[in-house]
Amino acid sequence: MSYETLIVETPADAAGVTLIRLNRPDALNALNSRLLEELSQALDAAEADDAVRCLVLTGSERAFAAGADIKEMSDKTYAEMFAADFFTKGARRIEQFRKPIIAAVAGYALGGGCELAMLCDFIIAADTAKFGQPEINLGVMPGIGGTQRLTRFVGKSKAMEMILTGRMMDAAEAERAGLVSRVVAADKLIEEALAAARKIAGQSPLAVMMNKELVEAAYETTLSTGVAMERRLFHSLFAFEDQKEGMAAFVEKRKPHFKGR
Ligand code: CO8
Numbered sequence: 672m673s674y675e676t677l678i679v680e681t682p683a684d685a686a687g688v689t690l691i692r693l694n695r696p697d698a699l700n701a702l703n704s705r706l707l708e709e710l711s712q713a714l715d716a717a718e719a720d721d722a723v724r725c726l727v728l729t730g731s732e733r734a735f736a737a738g739a740d741i742k743e744m745s746d747k748t749y750a751e752m753f754a755a756d757f758f759t760k761g762a763r764r765i766e767q768f769r770k771p772i773i774a775a776v777a778g779y780a781l782g783g784g785c786e787l788a789m790l791c792d793f794i795i796a797a798d799t800a801k802f803g804q805p806e807i808n809l810g811v812m813p814g815i816g817g818t819q820r821l822t823r824f825v826g827k828s829k830a831m832e833m834i835l836t837g838r839m840m841d842a843a844e845a846e847r848a849g850l851v852s853r854v855v856a857a858d859k860l861i862e863e864a865l866a867a868a869r870k871i872a873g874q875s876p877l878a879v880m881m882n883k884e885l886v887e888a889a890y891e892t893t894l895s896t897g898v899a900m901e902r903r904l905f906h907s908l909f910a911f912e913d914q915k916e917g918m919a920a921f922v923e924k925r926k927p928h929f930k931g932r
Contacts, residue, residue: 672712672713672716674694674709674712674713675705675709676693676694676695676703676705676706676709677691677692677693677694677706677709677710677713678691678692678694679691679692679713681713681716681717681720681723682720682722682723682724684865684869686724686868686869686872686873687722687723687724687725687872688723688724688725688726688727688865688868688869688872689717689723689725689726689727690726690727690729690861690865691710691713691726691727691728691729692729692730692731693706693728693729693730693731693735693736694731696731698737698740698742699731699733699734699736699737699778699779700730700731700734700735700736700737700784701736701737701738701739701740701741701742701784702736702738702739702740702758702761702783702784702787703739703740703743704743704755704757704758707758707760707761707762708761710761710764710765711760711761711764714726714764714765714768715764717768717770718768718769718770721931723770724770724771724871724872724873724876724879725770725771725772725773725868725869725871725872725879726770726771726772726773726868727772727773727775727861727864727865727868728772728773728774728775728787728791729774729775729776729777729860729861729864730776730777730778730780730784731777731778732777732778732797732799732857733777733778733779734777734778734779734780734784735774735775735776735777735778735779735780735784735787735788735800736779736780736781736783736784736787737779737781737782737784738781738782738783738784738805738806739758739782739783739814739815741809744757757814758783758814758815759815761815762786762787762790762815762816765787765790765791766790769880769883769884770876770879770880771792771868771871771879771883772791772792773791773792773793773794773795773864773867773868773871774787774788774789774791774793774794774795775795775797775860775861775863775864776788776794776795776796776797776800776802776851776860777796777797777799777800777857777860778797778799778800778801779801779803780800780801780802780803781801781802781803781804781805781839782803782804782805782806782813782817783813783814783815785802785803785804785813785817785821786804786813786814786815786816786817786820787815788802789816789817789820789821789824789850790815790816790820792883792886793851793852794845794850794851794852795851795852795853795854795855795860795863795864795867796842796845796846796851796853796854796855796860797842797854797855797856797857797860798842798843798854798855798856798857799842799857800841800842800845800851800854801839801840801841801842802839802840802845802850803833803837803838803839803840804817804818804821804833804834804837805837805839806834806837807834807835807836807837808837812834813834817834818830818834821833821834821850823890824848824849824850825848825849825850826848829848842854873929874929875911875913875914875916875917875929875931876929876931877908877911877913877931877932878908878911878913878914878917878929881904881907881908884904885897885900885901885904888900911932912930912932913927913929913930913931913932916928916929916930917929
C-alpha cells in the first residue's frame with residue numbers, strides 16, 4: 672500500500688519491525704486529516720499482519736511533527752470541528768493499537784506532534800529533540816490528550832508552565848522529567864529505536880501485548896485494581912506455549928523461540 676503522507680517500511684526487517692515515517696517535509700510533518708487517516712490505515716494493516724511484531728514511528732531530522740496543521744484548521748467552525756470529530760478518530764486508533772509502538776523523535780515535537788509521541792508506548796529522543804505544547808500562542812489548547820498526558824508524564828508544575836507559556840523542553844530536560852525513556856545522538860536515533868524494537872519483536876507477542884495493557888492500566892485504575900489485574904494476567908500466561916518455551920530455554924541455556932501461541 673502506498674501513502675501520500677507516510678513512508679512505511681513493513682516489515683522493515685526479518686525481525687518483524689515496521690518503520691513508519693511521517694512525510695510532509697514542506698510543513699514540518701504537520702498533522703492533517705489525510706495524514707491521520709493514512710496513519711490509521713497503516714496501523715490497521717500492521718495490526719492484521721502477524722509478521723509485524725513492533726512499530727517505530729518517526730519523522731524527519733528537523734521535525735517529528737510541528738503540530739496539527741494550522742492552515743487546515745484555521746477557518747473551521749465549531750460545527751465543522753464537532754461534526755468531523757476532528758482528529759479524534761486518528762488519536763483513538765493509536766490508543767487502541769495493541770502492538771508495541773515506539774516514537775523516535777528528532778527535532779520539533781510540538782502541539783499535536785508532542786501528543787502523538789505521547790500516544791506511543793515510549794519515546795526515544797535524539798539530542799536535537801524539542802517538545803512543547805505551544806497551542807496557547809494560537810489562542811487554543813492541546814486537543815488530543817496533551818493537557819492530561821503531559822501532566823501525568825512530567826507532573827503538574829512543569830506541564831502547567833509549558834502549556835500556559837508555550838515554552839519548549841529540550842531533550843535533556845525531557846529525559847530528566849520522565850517524558851522520554853532515553854536520549855541518543857541524532858545520527859543514531861533510528862538505529863537505536865530499531866534495536867529496541869527488534870528486542871521487543873523477539874519476545875512472546877502475547878506477553879508483550881499483556882505487559883503493554885497492564886502498564887497502560889496503571890494510568891487508568893487504582894493501585895489495588897491494577898495489581899489484581901496483573902496477578903490474573905500473570906497466571907493466565909501459563910496457558911501459553913510461549914511461557915513453557917521461555918522457561919525451558921532458560922533451563923536449557925539456549926535462546927527461546929517464541930511463536931505467539
Ligand atoms: N501547521 C501548518 N504548517 C506548519 C506548521 C503547522 N503546525 N508548523 C510549521 N509549518 C510550516 C510553515 O508554515 C512553513 O511553511 P511555508 O514554508 O509554506 O511557510 C514550514 O512548515 C516551515 O516552518 P517555518 O518556516 O515556520 O520553520 P522555522 O524553522 O522558522 O520554525 C517552528 C519552526 C518553530 C516549528 C514553527 O514552524 C512553528 O512554530 N510551527 C507551529 C508550531 C505550533 O504552533 N504547533 C501547534 C499547532 S496546534 C496543535 O497542534 C493542536 C493539536 C490538537 C488538535 C486536535 C483537534 C481535536
